Each structure stands twice: as structure tokens, then as C-alpha cells.
Amino acid sequence: MNLGKWNGVVLAGIALAFGVAGGYEVARQRMSGAAGSAQEQSQGSSGERKALYWYDPMYPQQKFDKPGKSPFMDMQLVPRYASGAEANTTVSISPDQSQNLGLRLATVTRGVLDSSLEVTGVLAFNERDVAVIQARTTGFVERAYGHAPGDVLKPNEALADLLVPEWAAAQTEFLALKQNGDADLLAAARQRLRLSAMPAALIAQVERTGKVQPILTLVSPIGGVLQELNVRAGMTVATGDTLARVNGLGSVWLAVAVPESDAGAIAIGQTVEARLPAFPGTVLKGKVSAILPQTNPDSRTLSVRVELPNPDGRLKPGLTAQVRLSRPTGQGVLWVPSEAVIRTGRRALVMLAEDAGHYRPVVVQPGQENDGKTAILNGLEESQKVVASGQFLLDSEASLKGIVASAGQEPSPSTAVAGLHEADGQVIEINDREVTLAHGPFKTLGMPGMTMTFPLADPALMQGLKAGDQVRIGVSQTDEGLRVERLEKSGSQP
Incomplete structure (x- = not known):
């Protein structure tokens, strides 16, 4: 046999094989279709199921005696049938369908839910660390030391010199009595100097040097930022005038805005971690020192105050921070992945996985949510399986079948x-x-x-x-x- 004839025989054999296989597949599909048709006819011949009543899946407790539109929601009422109890309580999905739908299960776990809250904050001055410098007597500003609001002052740094004429006469009388040697009169004169608001250090200086000292140097009692300065050379000051205001920098406040939905979990003494963009890699730790009593009406947030130490003075009011509030950890709770919870606005559901590919909608009471996990307060038990991916498709199928979500734990x-x-x-x-x-x-x-x-x-x-x-x-x-x-x-x- 030559090569041409041999190739023809091979090609003919291949064509025959494909023809046989194709014919078998067509026959198999026809037989399957016939079987399916027979099954449908069998189901149809068994008669239609009788509807006990119609209801709205969002309000299953209200029953209606005929189909129509729900008075509660913009949807049609669904029937509840007299037979097929299992079909009316669960959705059945085959393993192949589960794989095609991408269903993924998660286990209901008991443990301590990592409880923390990520919010933002802004550094501010510590309003408790404030020094106010006032005029203790009437006088004239002889000299201003050239400071301006915003300057950072050291403790006891001079601000201005005041000339107090009244002190000159009182000091002259005191020195004269000192030379006279009458101890009682000298003590009375010293008391008059104190009552004229003269500092004890200035009285001691007059007594030690024997010279009149009518100049009072105003100094900052603490180190910090000069917030206010109201003295200029040549001006007159009266008793009680506020001449300067200094805010210390030994510690600063961190004002944290907490959403009102999380305000109930905040407590005094709660641990706080703050990270500032100005200091990458640095974690500042503090505690909640105060929870302000008023909520911001625009942002609907509660202001929480945290006090942070600032020994080196590098924390500047106005800097922003990313804040992590660690809530007090309680006992172990049941939790599921947050993606497994279906929130309808009126209630929360999960699709509970049962044996043999059956899934049932269950009403649950969700608790706090953090890091992709949601605590379940009621409705589930430990080690149960819930659908974490594809549950919305199952929930839609359950609604179409008229399946009513039930509580996961039936009360005795x-x-x-x-x-x-x-x-x-x-x-x-x-x-x-x-x-x-x-x-x-x-x-x-x-x-x-x-x-x-x-x-x-x-x-x-x-x-x-x-x-x-x-x-x-x-x-x-x-x-x-x-x-x-x-x-x-x-x-x-x-």
C-alpha cells in the first residue's frame, strides 16, 4: 500500500471515530432531556402545592389570605405552602453549584475580639499648665525686653521692668527706721512693704543693700509659649491688669474625635497609642484623661482628651496624629467574619450551613465590629458553619422561595x-x-x-x-x- 492510500485510510478512521462520539453525545443529551421532561411531567401531574397564606419576608408575622403587594415594602407578597417543609426552610445547593457560586464557609469562633478603634486627633496646649502675669500695683513700664506672642520662654525669663513710685517712698521709710534701730517700728515698716504687694525677694534686697529699689522686673514663672503680652515701654499699668500669659509645654493634650456610634465604648483611663506623621516610626502612649460632655453637631463626634508627656518639647500644638484606642478586653465572645453578616437595615442575617448542602437564613444580633470580625451576641453557637462568600445569592434564593429567617437558637x-x-x-x-x-x-x-x-x-x-x-x-x-x-x-x- 502506497503512502497516499494509507493517509486516506487514517483520515477516514478519525472521521468515523468523531462521528460515533458525536452521535453518542447527541443521543445522551436527548435521553437526558427526555428524562427531564418526564420528571417535569411527573411533578406537574402531582398537582400544584397549596398556599397556606401569603406574607412579606421582612414582616413574616403578618399573614395575608391572598397574593398582592406588601403594605410594608415595595415588593410582592410571597406564598407559604402547606407541604415541603424542608424545602421551605432551607436552600439546597449541590457541590458543583457551590463551587460555581464561589461559596466559602467560615466557622463560628469563640475568643477575645481584638477591641480597638482607629481615629484621628490633633495636638493642643495643656490648658491646665498656664501662668498668668498680672500687675500687683500701679506703675509705669520702664523697659520691655522685646518678646512677642509665640516666643518660647525659659523659666524666670524677664518680660518687662515696672517703675512703682509708691514703693520708693515706702522703702525710704523702711531704711530710715532700720538706721534708727527700733525693732518694733522696723517690723511694722516691713509689714507695710509686704502689704503694698512688694515681692519678698525685693524686700530682702532692699534690706541687704540699703538702697531704694523701685523697679520691679516681671518674669515668666514657667517655661513655655508666650501666648499673650500686653506691655510696651512707657505705658501705664493698673492693679490687676493682665500683662502676659504663658502656656507650658511639659505636656500637651491630644484632642481625639470619636464617632458617636463608638462613644459608648470609651472610658477614662483607656490606653491610647498615637502616631504622628512628623515623627515616623515613633509611637506615643497615653491614657484617656477626660471625655467632654458635648458632641460636635456638625461631625457627630465626641471629643476625647488624652494627655501626652512632652519633656523635650518636640510635640507642637496643631500637629495631627493617627490614634488607636484600645478598648477594655472582656470575656471571649462568639464572632464571625464581618462579610458573613447580611444587614438589611431592620435586622441582621447569616446563612447557616447545614448537612448535605442545605443553607438556612438565621437572624442574629451583631455586636461590635473590628478588624474584619463581628461579635455575635445571639443567634449562633460555637463551631457552626456560616457562609462568608456568596451568601447574598443564597439570601436572594431564599427570598424567592419564601423562606423566612428564623432565630438560630430556639428557646426552650x-x-x-x-x-x-x-x-x-x-x-x-x-x-x-x-x-x-x-x-x-x-x-x-x-x-x-x-x-x-x-x-x-x-x-x-x-x-x-x-x-x-x-x-x-x-x-x-x-x-x-x-x-x-x-x-x-x-x-x-x-
């Missing part, structure tokens, strides 16, 4: 009353099975006030109540909606 009968949701209201109508109430908001449910009819957990709850009574209501959340567990008259009745 002995503890059911302890977890009631409470509100105030007025009885509109009541019998041994149900009560119609005009109630206020159930804050723990995020449910606004309205007029609704609730089933009674016990017919005895109606005893002693009639239409028009003001009552305190306690309801529990069940699979069938809200149920009244406690109904008591309010303390004040009309």
Missing part, C-alpha cells in the same frame, strides 16, 4: 418568656384565641407601631382585660409568626 419552653419582645399598646378586641392590639414599636424586632391581631399562647391571658385597656405586651417569635406570651395592664389606666 422554660426559657421562652425570658426572650420576649416587649411593647406598649391598647386592646382593640380580645377573645380566648387572639387579641387585636394597637401597639407601639417592638424595638428589639425593628418593627414599627401598628394595629395587628396576634394569637394568644394561653386563653387565660384574656382574663380581666377588655377593649380600651392599656397593656404591656410580650411576644415571642415562632415559625407561624408572633405570638402573645404575656399581656398585662399598664400601671396607669385612663
